[in-house]
Amino acid sequence: MEFLSNKPLxxxxxxxxxxxxxxxxxxxxxxxxxxxxEMLDSIGYYSLECWGGATFDACMRFLNEDxxxxxxxxxxxxxxxxxxxxxxxxxxxxxxxxxxxxxDAFCRKSIxxxxxIIRIFDALNDLRNLEQAxxxxxxxxxxxxxxxxxTISPVHTEEYFLKLAKExxxxxxxxxxxxxxxxxxxxxxxxxxxxxxxxTTKLPIHLHTHNTAGTGAMTILKAIEAGCDIVDTALSPxxxxxxxxxxxxxxxxxxxxxxxxxxxxxxxxxxxxxxxxVAARLEKDGWLVPSKVLRVDANSLKYQVPGGMLSNMIGQxxxxxxxxxxxxxLAEIPQVRKDFGYPPLVTPTSQxxxxxxxxxxxxxxxxxxxxxxxxxxxGEYGKLPAPVNEEVRKMxxxxxxxxxxxxxxxxxxxxxxxxxxxxxxxxxxxxVLSYALFPKVAPKFFEYRSAHQTKIDSTMLNKDNKTMPV
Numbered sequence: 001m002e003f004l005s006n007k008p009l010x011x012x013x014x015x016x017x018x019x020x021x022x023x024x025x026x027x028x029x030x031x032x033x034x035x036x037x038e039m040l041d042s043i044g045y046y047s048l049e050c051w052g053g054a055t056f057d058a059c060m061r062f063l064n065e066d067x068x069x070x071x072x073x074x075x076x077x078x079x080x081x082x083x084x085x086x087x088x089x090x091x092x093x094x095x096x097x098x099x100x101x102x103x104d105a106f107c108r109k110s111i112x113x114x115x116x117i118i119r120i121f122d123a124l125n126d127l128r129n130l131e132q133a134x135x136x137x138x139x140x141x142x143x144x145x146x147x148x149x150x151t152i153s154p155v156h157t158e159e160y161f162l163k164l165a166k167e168x169x170x171x172x173x174x175x176x177x178x179x180x181x182x183x184x185x186x187x188x189x190x191x192x193x194x195x196x197x198x199x200t201t202k203l204p205i206h207l208h209t210h211n212t213a214g215t216g217a218m219t220i221l222k223a224i225e226a227g228c229d230i231v232d233t234a235l236s237p238x239x240x241x242x243x244x245x246x247x248x249x250x251x252x253x254x255x256x257x258x259x260x261x262x263x264x265x266x267x268x269x270x271x272x273x274x275x276x277x278v279a280a281r282l283e284k285d286g287w288l289v290p291s292k293v294l295r296v297d298a299n300s301l302k303y304q305v306p307g308g309m310l311s312n313m314i315g316q317x318x319x320x321x322x323x324x325x326x327x328x329x330l331a332e333i334p335q336v337r338k339d340f341g342y343p344p345l346v347t348p349t350s351q352x353x354x355x356x357x358x359x360x361x362x363x364x365x366x367x368x369x370x371x372x373x374x375x376x377x378x379g380e381y382g383k384l385p386a387p388v389n390e391e392v393r394k395m396x397x398x399x400x401x402x403x404x405x406x407x408x409x410x411x412x413x414x415x416x417x418x419x420x421x422x423x424x425x426x427x428x429x430x431x432v433l434s435y436a437l438f439p440k441v442a443p444k445f446f447e448y449r450s451a452h453q454t455k456i457d458s459t460m461l462n463k464d465n466k467t468m469p470v
Contacts (some may be wrong), residue, residue, distance in 0.1 A: 009295075010046035010230040011251075012084060012206070014244050015275060016074070017049045019234035020276075022032075022210065022242040022281075024288040025315050026058035030070045036271045036439040037077035043271070044263045045081050046230055047117055050074050051110075052085030054347065056093040057438055060445040064452075068113055068430040075114030082116040082143070088347060089122040090129040090382075090408050094437040095348040095372060097380060099411040100132045109135035113430070121147035121179055123349040127167055128406040136251030140407040145206060148179035151304060152184050155386045162200050169201045175230070176201060178235050180219070182304045187215060188203035189220040194226035204229040210242055210304070217245040223283055224259055235268065241294035242310050248272065250283040254358035289314065292326075303330045304337070309350035312316060316358050325361050332357040332365075339392045340376060341384030352376050359365045366426045369396045379403030425450075 005436040036064040051071050059067040076081060082447075090097045092106050110118065118137045118414045130146060137144040141304055146168045147159055161178075168176055176197065178185065185193070190207070197205050197208050209216045209232070220231050232244050239246035248268055254260050282288040292314055305313070333345075338356050343349040352372045359368050375381060377393045379402045393402075403410070414436065419426070422435040425446040435442040450456075 009224055009228075009254060009261045010234045010426065011232060011247060011261050012047045012049055013040070013043075013045050013235060013247055013262065013302050014232050015040075015235040015238055015271075016048045017051060017053055017055055017086065018208075018232070019061050019238035019243045020282070021054050021058075022244075022310075023238050023293045023317075024130060024282040025063065025312060026054045027282055027285070027287040028072055028278060029063055031067055032281075034075065034077070035072060036274045038269045039267050039274075041078040041081050042264060043081075043407050044261070047082035047084040048074075048078060049084045049086065049119075049232065050078075051083070051115060051121075052087055052093055054093075056434075057441065060434065061441045064445065064448050065461060066449065067434070071110075071113045071115065071459065074309075080092045083114055084117040084145075085110060085115050085118060086347045089120055090436055091123075091348055092133075095351065096375065096408045097129070098436065099412040099414040100408055101415045102433070102436050103132045103408075104136040104139075105239075105415055105429065106437075107133060107142065109138045109430055109433060111137070111142045112223070115142065115382065117143040117145055119145045119147050119179075121149055121177075121346070123346050123381045124343055125149050125164060127164070127171065129382050129408070130171070131406075132408065133382075134173065138172060143174050144172065145175040145177050145178040145379055146171065146173040147208070149344035150178055150180040150185050151182070151342075151345050153257045153342040153386065155342060156344075158189075158196065161193060162196055165197055165203075169203055173203060175204045175206050177206040177208055179346065180221075181350070182300060182309075183210040183212040183214075183216050183219070183346075184304055185209060185299060186218055186220040190219045191222040191226045194228050198227040206230040206232070208232040209244065211240045211245050211296075212242050212300040212310075214297050216240075220245055220250065222432065224254075235272050236277055237272055237279040238288075241296075243293070250372060264302045299330065303333050304345050305330065305333060305350075305354070309345060309347075309354050312351060313354045314356065316355065320358075320362060322362060325358075328361045329354075329357050332360050336360065339389035340373075341388040342386040343376070343384060348372065349376065349381070365391060366395055377402075380407055382407060422446075422457055 023326040059065040113166040120133045233247040234244040418436040
């Protein structure tokens with residue numbers, strides 16, 4: 001496919017993934033999606049983002065769903081539109097680095113089960129952490145879109161991002177995504193960056209932003225004028241605020257112009273009608289809180305909090321019955337981020353920084369460090385963009401040696417180990433991968449699935465004698 005600035009704009013809709021991850025803590029079920037899938041397939045989108053990110057974990061942890069079965073179901077009903085996922089490089093969909101053989105197996109199975117485009121990113125923009133995922137995606141016939149995690153800091157300059165784009169092109173990417181997870185990329189900065197990226201690389205440019213600060217739609221429009229080839233939007237029932245700008249609004253804006261995406265607006269409206277019902281249910285259940293995720297908050301330009309991080313943080317505060325500390329936690333985030341070497345706030349670093357900020361507010365600054373914070377400061381996730389606060393690092397990891405190589409180089413192959421550990425419960429290679437990524441969550445889900453299929457309550461099993469009460 002040729003990508004030229006005077007060609008119609010291509011649109012990726014995020015309603016099946018990032019929209020509900022950002023607004024409703026990823027609580028949309030497959031059953032919620034099913035009635036709309038064939039309509040979505042007929043609208044004319046470039047792709048549908050439907051998998052990856054936090055959806056995998058949420059399926060098993062909260063919804064008692066098999067994430068692989070969700071993907072297969074979507075693929076069964078979406079026959080013409082590309083399916084897209086978000087992939088965290090060496091983290092895959094988890095929160096730590098996995099060995100190269102796990103990354104390879106996950107890419108293979110994702111593509112086999114229906115994924116066309118794998119958007120691969122590293123939270124720290126450490127391209128070493130993308131090498132295996134890129135190699136495997138290409139090996140198994142997937143489209144490889146490498147994302148730049150956009151952020152603002154003393155080290156994240158326009159020159160920094162242009163240099164990164166050149167390196168991404170050399171890695172063999174099929175496209176470059178500007179991943180603006182916290183709506184920090186302002187309209188005129190977007191125009192400048194996209195314009196220079198188009199002059200720097202021959203790869204198509206895909207823009208992903210949110211509307212947390214209220215500038216998302218303007219940012220998209222200026223990026224389009226600068227030559228952006230593809231943009232992410234969300235159907236209106238779960239658009240705006242911490243989610244993406246609304247698909248319908250952008251299509252109406254571009255109608256009759258050279259950028260007109262020419263999507264089927266009638267079908268889009270039918271889909272929107274369905275998802276309004278889903279959004280209403282999520283709001284009733286307490287997962288979608290309009291006052292928190294739909295209001296424009298220009299302070300996000302200061303706090304740099306992405307949508308998914310915000311909804312998860314709200315969930316954490318609810319668990320501690322501490323919603324009154326919401327703005328205190330937001331105010332703490334910039335300090336933690338500076339102390340941790342200015343990591344871009346995107347999964348998993350957004351969760352790490354966000355959780356540390358919650359701990360600091362609730363229990364005292366740096367009185368406790370979650371293991372993930374220790375790992376980030378130890379270098380387990382890769383090279384941090386800027387020097388860290390060494391006093392904080394000392395409190396977190398003591399005299400531990402800081403990792404300077406590609407972290408995955410320290411990991412031995414793991415798939416055989418995972419196969420052995422879960423052999424009594426795993427029914428396929430996909431189950432092994434689910435266990436590899438979420439070893440505490442997956443076995444509980446497998447027990448639930450087995451009980452549901454056999455109508456036998458596994459909690460009644462005497463595991464030592466392998467007997468059931470009569």
